[in-house]
Amino acid sequence: MPSEPVPAFDPERFRREGRAIVDWIADYWHAVAEKPVQSPVKPGWVRAQLPPQAPEQPEQLDAVLADLDRVIVPGLTHWQHPGFFAYFPASTSGPSILGELLSAGLGVQGMLWATSPACTELETHVLDWLRELLGLPDRFASTGTGGGVILDSASTGLLTAVVAARQRAAGSDVRDDDTSHSRQLVAYASAGAHSSVEKGLRIAGISRQWLRKIATNAHGQMDADRLASAMDADAQAGRIPFFVAATVGTTSSGAFDPVPLIAAAARRHGAWLHVDAAWAGAAALCPEFRGPIVAGAEAADSWGFNPHKWMLVNFDCHTLWVADRGPLVQALSMKPDYLRNAATESGAVIDYSDWQVPLGRRFRSLKLWLTLRMIGAAALRQRIRDHVLWATEFAGWVRDDPRFEILAEPSLSLVCFGLRSGDEASAALLDRVNGEGRVLLSSARIGSRHALRLAVGGTLTRREDVETAWKELSRLA
Amino acid sequence: MPSEPVPAFDPERFRREGRAIVDWIADYWHAVAEKPVQSPVKPGWVRAQLPPQAPEQPEQLDAVLADLDRVIVPGLTHWQHPGFFAYFPASTSGPSILGELLSAGLGVQGMLWATSPACTELETHVLDWLRELLGLPDRFASTGTGGGVILDSASTGLLTAVVAARQRAAGSDVRDDDTSHSRQLVAYASAGAHSSVEKGLRIAGISRQWLRKIATNAHGQMDADRLASAMDADAQAGRIPFFVAATVGTTSSGAFDPVPLIAAAARRHGAWLHVDAAWAGAAALCPEFRGPIVAGAEAADSWGFNPHKWMLVNFDCHTLWVADRGPLVQALSMKPDYLRNAATESGAVIDYSDWQVPLGRRFRSLKLWLTLRMIGAAALRQRIRDHVLWATEFAGWVRDDPRFEILAEPSLSLVCFGLRSGDEASAALLDRVNGEGRVLLSSARIGSRHALRLAVGGTLTRREDVETAWKELSRLA
Numbered sequence: 001m002p003s004e005p006v007p008a009f010d011p012e013r014f015r016r017e018g019r020a021i022v023d024w025i026a027d028y029w030h031a032v033a034e035k036p037v038q039s040p041v042k043p044g045w046v047r048a049q050l051p052p053q054a055p056e057q058p059e060q061l062d063a064v065l066a067d068l069d070r071v072i073v074p075g076l077t078h079w080q081h082p083g084f085f086a087y088f089p090a091s092t093s094g095p096s097i098l099g100e101l102l103s104a105g106l107g108v109q110g111m112l113w114a115t116s117p118a119c120t121e122l123e124t125h126v127l128d129w130l131r132e133l134l135g136l137p138d139r140f141a142s143t144g145t146g147g148g149v150i151l152d153s154a155s156t157g158l159l160t161a162v163v164a165a166r167q168r169a170a171g172s173d174v175r176d177d178d179t180s181h182s183r184q185l186v187a188y189a190s191a192g193a194h195s196s197v198e199k200g201l202r203i204a205g206i207s208r209q210w211l212r213k214i215a216t217n218a219h220g221q222m223d224a225d226r227l228a229s230a231m232d233a234d235a236q237a238g239r240i241p242f243f244v245a246a247t248v249g250t251t252s253s254g255a256f257d258p259v260p261l262i263a264a265a266a267r268r269h270g271a272w273l274h275v276d277a278a279w280a281g282a283a284a285l286c287p288e289f290r291g292p293i294v295a296g297a298e299a300a301d302s303w304g305f306n307p308h309k310w311m312l313v314n315f316d317c318h319t320l321w322v323a324d325r326g327p328l329v330q331a332l333s334m335k336p337d338y339l340r341n342a343a344t345e346s347g348a349v350i351d352y353s354d355w356q357v358p359l360g361r362r363f364r365s366l367k368l369w370l371t372l373r374m375i376g377a378a379a380l381r382q383r384i385r386d387h388v389l390w391a392t393e394f395a396g397w398v399r400d401d402p403r404f405e406i407l408a409e410p411s412l413s414l415v416c417f418g419l420r421s422g423d424e425a426s427a428a429l430l431d432r433v434n435g436e437g438r439v440l441l442s443s444a445r446i447g448s449r450h451a452l453r454l455a456v457g458g459t460l461t462r463r464e465d466v467e468t469a470w471k472e473l474s475r476l477a
Numbered sequence: 478m479p480s481e482p483v484p485a486f487d488p489e490r491f492r493r494e495g496r497a498i499v500d501w502i503a504d505y506w507h508a509v510a511e512k513p514v515q516s517p518v519k520p521g522w523v524r525a526q527l528p529p530q531a532p533e534q535p536e537q538l539d540a541v542l543a544d545l546d547r548v549i550v551p552g553l554t555h556w557q558h559p560g561f562f563a564y565f566p567a568s569t570s571g572p573s574i575l576g577e578l579l580s581a582g583l584g585v586q587g588m589l590w591a592t593s594p595a596c597t598e599l600e601t602h603v604l605d606w607l608r609e610l611l612g613l614p615d616r617f618a619s620t621g622t623g624g625g626v627i628l629d630s631a632s633t634g635l636l637t638a639v640v641a642a643r644q645r646a647a648g649s650d651v652r653d654d655d656t657s658h659s660r661q662l663v664a665y666a667s668a669g670a671h672s673s674v675e676k677g678l679r680i681a682g683i684s685r686q687w688l689r690k691i692a693t694n695a696h697g698q699m700d701a702d703r704l705a706s707a708m709d710a711d712a713q714a715g716r717i718p719f720f721v722a723a724t725v726g727t728t729s730s731g732a733f734d735p736v737p738l739i740a741a742a743a744r745r746h747g748a749w750l751h752v753d754a755a756w757a758g759a760a761a762l763c764p765e766f767r768g769p770i771v772a773g774a775e776a777a778d779s780w781g782f783n784p785h786k787w788m789l790v791n792f793d794c795h796t797l798w799v800a801d802r803g804p805l806v807q808a809l810s811m812k813p814d815y816l817r818n819a820a821t822e823s824g825a826v827i828d829y830s831d832w833q834v835p836l837g838r839r840f841r842s843l844k845l846w847l848t849l850r851m852i853g854a855a856a857l858r859q860r861i862r863d864h865v866l867w868a869t870e871f872a873g874w875v876r877d878d879p880r881f882e883i884l885a886e887p888s889l890s891l892v893c894f895g896l897r898s899g900d901e902a903s904a905a906l907l908d909r910v911n912g913e914g915r916v917l918l919s920s921a922r923i924g925s926r927h928a929l930r931l932a933v934g935g936t937l938t939r940r941e942d943v944e945t946a947w948k949e950l951s952r953l954a
Contacts, residue, residue: 008789008852008860008936009557011503014571018502021575022495025582026488039594043825046598054606058853061575064846068579072843075595080486080584087592087815090837092584094491098498098538102545104577104791104844105502107557107569107936115564117516118552121523129531152629153835163680195811196836202808203640203834205682251815308837312485314581315839331679334672338564338728338921338930348520357680357834358630359673360567360785362792366549367581369541375485376535383485444815453815459485459584 017061024065025097028073029080033460036437037081039074046075082460083439085469088251088279088414089457092314095374099367100314110361113349114341120350123150123365126372127319130307133377134284137298140321142350147325149355150364152316154278155196156357157304160320160328162187162204162243164302165272167331169242186234188212189245190222190257194276197245210239220255220408220446222246228265241269246300248293249280252444253451254411256280259296272301278318279455281305283412286381289388310387310413310457311380313371317364329354387413387456390466394454397470403477407446413456416446419477423450432476439469494538501542502574505550506557510937513914514558516551523552559937560916562946565728565756565891566934569791572851576844577791587838590826591818597827600627600842603849604796607784610854611761614775617798619827624802626832627841629793631755632673633834634781637797637805639664639681639720641779642749644808646719663711665689666722667699667734671753674722697732697885697923699723705742718746723777725770726757729921730928731888733757736773749778755795756932758782760889763858766865787864787890787934788857790848794841806831864890864933867943871931874947880954884923890933893923896954900927909953916946 007013049071079090110119127148131140140146151157169185185206189197191213201211212230214222231241244266246257259275266273275297282305283289297303304320307313322328333354335344343349353359372380391413398404398417408416418426427443430452434440442453452473456466484490526548556567587596604625608617617623628634646662662683666674668690678688689707691699708718721743723734736752743750752774759782760766774780781797784790799805810831812821820826830836849857868890875881875894885893895903904920907929911917919930929950933943 008568008570009506010571011506014506014574015499015503017571017575018499018578019496021578021582022492022499025495025579026492028582029486029488029491038591041594043590043594043820043823044598046595047602050599050602054603054610054849055853056855058856059850061851064850072595072599075593075598076583076585077591077593079586079593090584090586091485092581093485094487094494097491097578097581097584098494100581101495101498101574101578102502104569104574105498105505106553107567107574107791108553109556109567109792113520114515114554116552116554116556117518117520118523118549121521121552122527122549125524125527126531133531153837155835155837159680159834166682195813195816199809199811199834199836203636203681205643251813314584315586315837316835332676334676336672336728338919339672340920343520346520357636357676358632358793359676360630360632360792372531373536373541374538376532378533379535442815443817 020061020065024068032078032080033082035078035081037078037083037440038434038437039077041075046071077440080459082458082462082465083468084458085454085456086440086442088309088455090308090315091310091312091457091459093312093371093375093459095370096312096314096367099370103363103366106363108363110363111353111359112339112341112344112351114343116363119363120352122369123352124148124350126365126368127321129372130319130368131321134281135290135294136303136321139298139323140303145325146321146323147350148319148321149352150368151318151320151356153318154194154276154304154306155200157318157320158196158245158274158276159200159203160356161272161274161302162200163331164322164328165243166204168272168327169240184210184239185242186210186212186239187243187245188214188227188230188241190214190216190247192216192220192250192252192255193245193247194251216255220250220253222257222262224258224261224265227262231265231269231271235269241271243272243274245274245276248275248277249411253408253416253446254280254414256292259300263296263299267299273299275300275303277303277305279306279309280412282307282310283384283388285377286384289384289412307368310384311371312375312459313367317368325355332356390463391415391454391456394466394470401474407449407451415454416444416451418449418451426450426452429473429477433472436472436476439472441469497538497542501545509555509557510559512555512558514555514560514917515911515914516554518552523548554917557936559935559939559942560945561935562931562933563917563919565786565932567785567792568787568789568934568936570789570848570852570936572847573789573791573844576847580840580843583840585840587840588830588836589816589818589821589828591820593840596840597829599846600829601625601827603842603845604798606849607796607845608798611758612767612771613780613798616775616800617780622802623798623800624827625796625798626829627845628795628797628833630795631671631753631781631783632677634795634797635673635722635751635753636677636680637833638749638751638779639677640808641799641805642720643681645749645804646717661687661716662719663687663689663716664720664722665691665704665707665718667691667693667724669693669697669727669729669732670722670724671728693732697727697730699734699739701735701738701742704739708742708746708748712746718748720749720751722751722753725752725754726888730885730893730923731757731891732885733769733888736777740773740776744776750776752777752780754780754782756783756786757889759784759787760861760865762854763861766861766889784845787861789852789936790844794845802832809833867940868892868931868933871943871947878951884926884928892931893921893928895926895928903927903929906950906954910949913949916949918946
């Protein structure tokens, strides 16, 4: 006979255990700076510590916490470590973590407005707030034909934009019939665009041969003349230029594509322009950085960035705005009989399942709301200013050291650099520095060179951590 | 000048505020049964309560908590209310909420094994545990050619399976060239399959005309003979039958497609067989229910279900297993230079970004791990047994009342029924019952009839809540 079932939710037990977990997390953040940034474990080590079968009978929280310390923490690369400078930051904050906790604690599912009106309306509202904070044009406001939605990632944002673009290219009459085309659809992005462009197109059934990777100039920016020529050539050959992805802040080097020029080419062919500002978008909070970030946005059909990178909201939180929600909803709305309801039929509400790949969704706007309210826009701006300043200082130290060289013009808080003695020496230095455990950097190819990347933006990162990174690099070079 | 920035993470402040949120959630669960299940607010009410702009300066947690009570809670449809019987449950549990909190608190991002080995290995391990608990065949174990992954939803699981199926149909040589086909790909699902099949195919660029909706029999099950005929006809016409979606537990009525017969047809044409057991899958924990749920799984290429429906893990947690991870990884792997690392190149690790649409991912296996450990398999089984028993009792009450009739054979914990006086009367009864606020049911079409659906499975739901549902229906009929 099974034992008496454990109550699935006992509020008093939750109160007790919730406090224990909150304390465990607070202790983790207290101590994270003393851990090696990168996990030292070998493949298979974590699994080897775990029992081969799931437990039949309930265990106590203490046993779980002990395993967290013994098995999980040693197996983590600590993204919240103040010395984490790799990739782009996944910065989080107390309010954001609490927002995620609230979302889980409420346990509502916002696939339709009717399945929790607040889940939908808070999201629409907070994305209108954020649009204004970033200085994005009115066309993305929900009060007009556009609006914003929270998705899991910039990759998914791009796929979502591709699907809307294809719908628009096909015309509104094909929805229930056929979204295939007798003429081939062609997409465009720079050779420096993120891999998610190729991946998103592939998922959408548009193979690599129909993605034109437009060459970049010496600064890693898409060459708008080549884009225009490629689009013209495809159109003349009877193909349909349907989608252009512009990047504001490339992953490798933080390059900004010339969005206004790209927009002009896209407009001439009626192609959908998607702007991926995944990392750099957060810096549009600051008026002094905003100009090049939002340039051309008034001609973009969709524009997305990740508050989960540099705006203190924990992963996952990608925010995507569209200027016209029509083709998006037309492409992604499914209303089987079991989802029909009066609010939907009234036409007066947003059903966010019509704006995304999945049907279900959790209450992610809570963490964005808590972060904006409990940190405030002024402090979010100040953090970005600090990070840009520290990265600029770091770039100065690199420039002043004859052993090193800057490999791409620093962009906001990202610095790409290497050793003058060559790529192999740079790669070896990266391994040594990361192996010491005090900081973690990543790498990228810049042109023909192997560059080290330092991206400032961690939640706990202070100026002195950036100094530590430089001291480690300098010492081990 | 901006004010002094608020520290983004102050452990002592987090400790204090975290406790306040934990207490707020505990209080919410104490009181949720007294609230109307369905939010009574009108479209626009929530937004009208919120200020038009984001705050510049930080606010205190008290202000946020006050707004949660004043604005958010009235705008919720309470999925965790014991009287929530609509759609399928989104059951959660204390351990799962705490797992989500831990995931947010650690703030690691597991796109690669190297970016947090524990994030990857715990997921692989717990999905091997779960595979065994469900009695799924060995072919889905990570120790062979297969393995499991956590995705956000069954819709995304289906899209992921479609993309892998297309890759396999195209052959391993086309990855870097072209995934388009000179011969048309055709997919198959029953007319009773979830709307996510059509949506996933559409996202993948396969239009509705290439989805054959195979007729169902009187029990809502796919007619396997018609499937075989349709596949044969397409193959004879030079098209490629590449993907079959079978459903174990349809959304409308909980019908089980005859997976072994479907598998035989799929195998004959080399088509990928995906089994969607989104809701019913959890019941495979119980040996007495397992047989029909896992029947034919030994011939499936992918098999998915949602622990976030009926297994006490909060949304989002879809678990997808594949028998051969080859085509999946081939279709979805992108390794630009900025993600290259020694562990990936060793071939000894899983990089889960190769198994999913997005690049980034959070540490979702924590909540599955905590739920399995702190609730235990025995109690998870007992809960499912209880729910099936109570649904069976409810169906008996419906049958015994001459005003009512059962409209589909009850399936596990789902009962579809209506008033003998007709569909309009049933619809009116649903509105009245839901309007009273003590319970919430949803509806579906069953054949030509408008059915009321009662799905038992809520975290707090007891037998007496099912009785309340019946008393309300009986009183208002």
